[in-house]
Amino acid sequence: MSFPVPWWAWVALTVAIALMLAVDLFLHRDNHVIGFREAAVWSAIWIAAGLAFGVLLWLWQGDEAAGAYYAGYLIEKALSVDNVFVFALIFTYFAVPPAYQHKVLFWGVVGALLFRLVFIFVGAELLETFFWTAYVFGAFLLYTGWKMAFQHDQEIHPDRNLVVRAVRRVVPTDARYHGERFFVRIDGKRVATLLFVVLIAVEATDLIFAVDSVAAVLAITTSTFIVWTANAFAVLGLRSLYFCLAGLLRRFTKLHYGLAFLLAFAGVKLILSETPVGKLPIPVTLGVIVATLAASIVWSLAATRNAPVADSDAGPRTPVGS
Numbered sequence: 018m019s020f021p022v023p024w025w026a027w028v029a030l031t032v033a034i035a036l037m038l039a040v041d042l043f044l045h046r047d048n049h050v051i052g053f054r055e056a057a058v059w060s061a062i063w064i065a066a067g068l069a070f071g072v073l074l075w076l077w078q079g080d081e082a083a084g085a086y087y088a089g090y091l092i093e094k095a096l097s098v099d100n101v102f103v104f105a106l107i108f109t110y111f112a113v114p115p116a117y118q119h120k121v122l123f124w125g126v127v128g129a130l131l132f133r134l135v136f137i138f139v140g141a142e143l144l145e146t147f148f149w150t151a152y153v154f155g156a157f158l159l160y161t162g163w164k165m166a167f168q169h170d171q172e173i174h175p176d177r178n179l180v181v182r183a184v185r186r187v188v189p190t191d192a193r194y195h196g197e198r199f200f201v202r203i204d205g206k207r208v209a210t211l212l213f214v215v216l217i218a219v220e221a222t223d224l225i226f227a228v229d230s231v232a233a234v235l236a237i238t239t240s241t242f243i244v245w246t247a248n249a250f251a252v253l254g255l256r257s258l259y260f261c262l263a264g265l266l267r268r269f270t271k272l273h274y275g276l277a278f279l280l281a282f283a284g285v286k287l288i289l290s291e292t293p294v295g296k297l298p299i300p301v302t303l304g305v306i307v308a309t310l311a312a313s314i315v316w317s318l319a320a321t322r323n324a325p326v327a328d329s330d331a332g333p334r335t336p337v338g339s
Contacts, residue, residue: 034253051115053261056260082240088302090250091310107215107218144239148291151290152288154284155236165276189208191208237302268317274313275309275314
């Protein structure tokens with residue numbers, strides 16, 4: 018499903034996103050430690066903004082467009098929980114001071130938005146131009162779903178990431194934190210700080226998540242406007258979601274099975290779109306997403322009802338050297 022989007026709608030959306038990011042950056046310019054209450058308030062604001070945009074889309078383009086947006090938004094929001102889990106591991110691994118975590122996530126989100134914008138237009142163009150691309154993307158989502166279900170607990174070593182290692186070889190790096198700064202001058206030479214390395218690790222990790230999530234939403238609709246807005250509004254709340262859930266991640270032990278099923282479902286849906294079966298109705302897609310997320314969350318909470326809540330700031334406090 019696609020519909021013509023006037024230039025002013027893209028401009029208005031871009032301005033709105035820029036303003037929201039500017040407000041968020043201004044309110045957190047002092048790099049204070051974000052508590053659960055503040056994170057919960059901001060999470061509610063971002064979720065309300067995302068839901069409100071769906072209402073505007075419904076009034077403007079009708080229920081089919083709004084349904085596709087909400088389906089994409091829910092998938093992206095659910096996959097964000099997996100992002101949060103990995104970000105928590107990265108912050109613990111590099112012993113990032115809590116006061117600087119928001120700054121890393123803020124610029125990480127800016128990068129995530131840019132990555133997704135590129136992937137969306139490239140992916141949508143490929144699906145519209147070459148029918149067999151649907152089979153490739155569908156197979157990729159099936160593989161990703163299988164990997165998430167059965168290889169989710171593999172140990173992660175951020176410093177072994179190829180992008181992180183490449184940056185460390187190209188950019189002179191000091192293996193220490195220098196406050197909130199990404200770059201400093203040492204002996205007259207400009208070098209990157211460990212905080213910059215953490216940012217690269219976050220960006221490189223999100224690059225992988227971006228491919229999965231964009232492909233999953235493209236399985237619902239090839240409308241670049243809907244795919245972009247669903248991704249953007251879900252990603253904008255990623256920072257607040259992290260500070261809300263970082264200490265509760267041990268309760269979501271079964272959620273990855275639900276996410277794996279949704280990725281596989283999106284893959285099958287994409288493949289079926291190029292067969293006589295055709296595209297599945299949006300209400301069916303939305304119903305499967307809601308039911309899967311609800312079931313996996315209830316399953317997780319029931320399985321961990323006696324588990325202690327993890328401390329989001331737990332973990333080693335000695336930075337990992339280069």
